[in-house]
Amino acid sequence: MSADYWNSSQRNQWQFTRASLLDARRKIIFLERKMIQNGLIKDYPNIVYDYNMRIYLHNLLLKLGRRLNVRQIALATAEIYLTRFLTRVSLKEINVYLLITTCLYVSCKIEECPQHIRLIISEARNIWPEYIPHDTTKLAEFEFYLIEEMDLYLFLHHxxxxxxxxxxxxxxxxxxxxxxxxxxxxxxxxxxxxxxxxxxxxxxxxxxxxxxxxxxxxxxxxxxxxxxxxxxxxxxxxxxxxxxxxxxxxxxxxxxxxxxxxxxxxxxxxxxxxxxxxxxxxxxxxxxxxxxxxxxxxxxxxxxxxxxxxxxxxxxxxxxxxxxxxxxxxxxxxxxxxNRYTEQNLKKSLQGMLLRRV
Incomplete structure (x- = not known):
């Protein structure tokens, strides 16, 4: 970790231009189509990473963070982890509720306000019982997945x-x-x-x-x-x-x-x-x-x-x-x-996608 932003991995490894960020998101769309063609995932046209989805994920993160009394800096770190992860992975191949829980779990470790894995799983299950598994190893597995996709660069400047x-x-x-x-x-x-x-x-x-x-x-x-x-x-x-x-x-x-x-x-x-x-x-x-x-x-x-x-x-x-x-x-x-944000249809679309998975 660098003591200043200018020599940090945040700038040297994870700062995009608008063109390069757009290109990264186009690659995800191309990957989605390929996976759908190969039968690896099903197509859900209503699941799109737009501002409606971003606001919804932001609200989910805040909801879980407040239940755990997490500091604002840890919430901010978790949100950047979430954004970084979704520049490389499609929403259609993951459980977004487990992603939110994992981002917060990892960020609390990094920001030195750690939450026990059983506690964070318990609180997440209280909010989203149909989406969060009882098995803590699922969160631990997702933790390694998240860290790998971020190339192990976890320290941030806010x-x-x-x-x-x-x-x-x-x-x-x-x-x-x-x-x-x-x-x-x-x-x-x-x-x-x-x-x-x-x-x-x-x-x-x-x-x-x-x-x-x-x-x-x-x-x-x-x-x-x-x-x-x-x-x-x-x-x-x-x-x-x-x-x-x-x-x-x-x-x-x-x-x-x-x-x-x-x-x-x-x-x-x-x-x-x-x-x-x-x-x-x-x-x-x-x-x-x-x-x-x-x-x-x-x-x-x-x-x-x-x-x-x-x-x-x-x-x-x-x-x-x-x-x-x-x-x-x-x-x-x-x-x-x-101001135009609506949650109901988005929530139903995610429910339909996640509950149909085997």
Whole structure:
């Protein structure tokens, strides 16, 4: 295991480009067809590894993890194991419920919060009694299968660490950057990272890119979100105190609605700021820079100032902005698809496939 991401197996062995990841998934489809032709597996057209399936598997993993009180880092590791495994193995040839259980079992070992094999089998059977065998050797066999398909590369670097490091950096350099994360913004960013494991981002970009994308979504959409909610509150006054409390946090509906919009307001504010600076420089070249900044920032509201400060930090950093744009787009697209998520047909399809196996 490498102490840093840049020399780790995660980057050198398990980081794809979008083209190479697409090629890997095409190979799985080709393998499926070959196995169906040879009679090794049956064809189940409704079983597809799309976003509906990913969200369903994500929910299964969370359900089992909560029963076992597993730490978030172990859940995240298990989800990456799941995603990696499914770049090489077809859903139609495995028991996905046993796969979920095995991924969590292995990740708990790696993240130093091990669960006894009998306990994890027992809890999994309580949730999915028809799919999880009593025999613990089945899980042990699947464990070796999982590790083999991942080429023994099990140690991971997660965006959570990058998020904490960024928060600490902003606090230490607040006088210079003028930006820092509140506890609420940190929590929202953390939640976005949790959900990002449904996407392919952890196979495509470094962890710090996902952390920065989560911060960007939190602070940029929070501004639009506050305006949207103010309008809604004016028209809906009969809301309970509990609903108002929950309304403070970003949720799927908020992100889905706002993801359809561009960040035009923020871009316009930034462009307006630059135009005002250029115009002011032409009128009075001797103007002090600090006075100019204060003059312009007085025009903007607090949220826009915060966004501009963060964008200035990104512009002066060596972080790949193209990758951040990709990450933001993928996370926002996830919430659009999540809003259309339906579980019932998917659950029935998996049941039909698994219960018909001999």
């Amino acid at each position: 965006p959570y660490k990058s998020l904490i490091q960024l928060k600490e950096y902003f606090e230490l350099n607040y006088d210079k950057i003028g930006f820092k994360l509140t506890d609420e913004e940190l929590q929202n960013s953390w939640s976005l990272i949790n959900d990002s494991y449904i996407t392919d981002l952890h196979l495509l970009v470094p962890p710090h890119i996902i952390a920065v994308a989560a911060i960007y979504i939190t602070i940029v959409l929070k501004k639009n979100l506050s305006h949207t909610r103010n309008k809604n509150n004016d028209s809906n006054n009969n809301i309970s105190s509990n609903e108002k409390q929950n309304d403070k946090d970003l949720n799927i509906d908020d992100l889905m609605n706002l993801s359809q919009k561009t960040n035009t307001e923020s871009s316009n504010d930034t462009n307006e700021l630059k135009q005002q600076q250029q115009q002011h420089n032409q009128e009075d070249p001797k103007t002090n820079t600090n006075e100019l900044v204060n003059f312009d920032l007085d025009i903007l509201d607090e949220d826009t100032i915060k966004i501009n400060k963060f964008m200035n930090f990104l512009e002066g950093s060596h972080i790949n902005l193209d990758e951040i744009v990709e990450a933001v787009r993928d996370i926002m697209n996830l919430y659009v698809l999540w």
